[in-house]
Amino acid sequence: MATGPAPCTVRSPVALQVGDVKTDLARPGVAVIDVALPSAQPLDLQEIIFKNSYTAFLTVRVQRCRPCDVGRDGARKWVTCLWNHCLMPSPHTEAGSQDYFSLSRHQLLCDVDQVTAMRLILRQPSPFWLHFTLEELLLYPSALQTDFPSWLSYLAPSRTPISITIACLQGVPDPEKVSTEVQQLWVLTEMIRANQTAARIGRFDVDGCYDINLLSYT
Numbered sequence: 001m002a003t004g005p006a007p008c009t010v011r012s013p014v015a016l017q018v019g020d021v022k023t024d025l026a027r028p029g030v031a032v033i034d035v036a037l038p039s040a041q042p043l044d045l046q047e048i049i050f051k052n053s054y055t056a057f058l059t060v061r062v063q064r065c066r067p068c069d070v071g072r073d074g075a076r077k078w079v080t081c082l083w084n085h086c087l088m089p090s091p092h093t094e095a096g097s098q099d100y101f102s103l104s105r106h107q108l109l110c111d112v113d114q115v116t117a118m119r120l121i122l123r124q125p126s127p128f129w130l131h132f133t134l135e136e137l138l139l140y141p142s143a144l145q146t147d148f149p150s151w152l153s154y155l156a157p158s159r160t161p162i163s164i165t166i167a168c169l170q171g172v173p174d175p176e177k178v179s180t181e182v183q184q185l186w187v188l189t190e191m192i193r194a195n196q197t198a199a200r201i202g203r204f205d206v207d208g209c210y211d212i213n214l215l216s217y218t
Helices: 143-147 162-168 175-195
Strands: 014-016 030-036 045-053 057-065 076-086 100-104 115-123 133-141
Touching: 030 133, 076 115, 115 133
Parallel strands: none
Antiparallel strands: 014 030, 030 115, 045 100, 045 133, 057 076, 057 115
């Protein structure tokens, strides 16, 4: 897990209901929480941590922006990465209603890199709980995104406009020079490994006797 949560803005839950809210007495049972991320810092999501507050089922949708789609229509797409995840074993009882939950990326249904926004869909079918939400929501980035420079995880697409590519790669070392130096280092490592002897250096005696040719005379 990364050292700290990613910056984000968690909006208040909005209840969804069909019909006139003032005259319809039926509970909506569904609420939506939108999470906004900095537009200039897409998130490679590693983990979601939150405290439940009487939500029975959770669905998570994320908006992704891939570098290879820059300049194309519909570059940012919404995908469902978690579907009706159970938070309360029984919606009519309090089990799990106020527990802390952690969802790691391997539990999600799709890739969650380059996330620009998130939408949490909460469901509570039981009429016993008038209010339900999620609290203390934290989004943690992957260790790769936090511990390495951004240019290491950036892959310039072939169809990216040249002006965007130059702007993104300013200050990046010459890839041909880096490749050459890495190759030379690899060759040197292989040469050292090949010249290493596998014989164990120890005493010269064999079964308590010495070879006369190995003795030195003074």
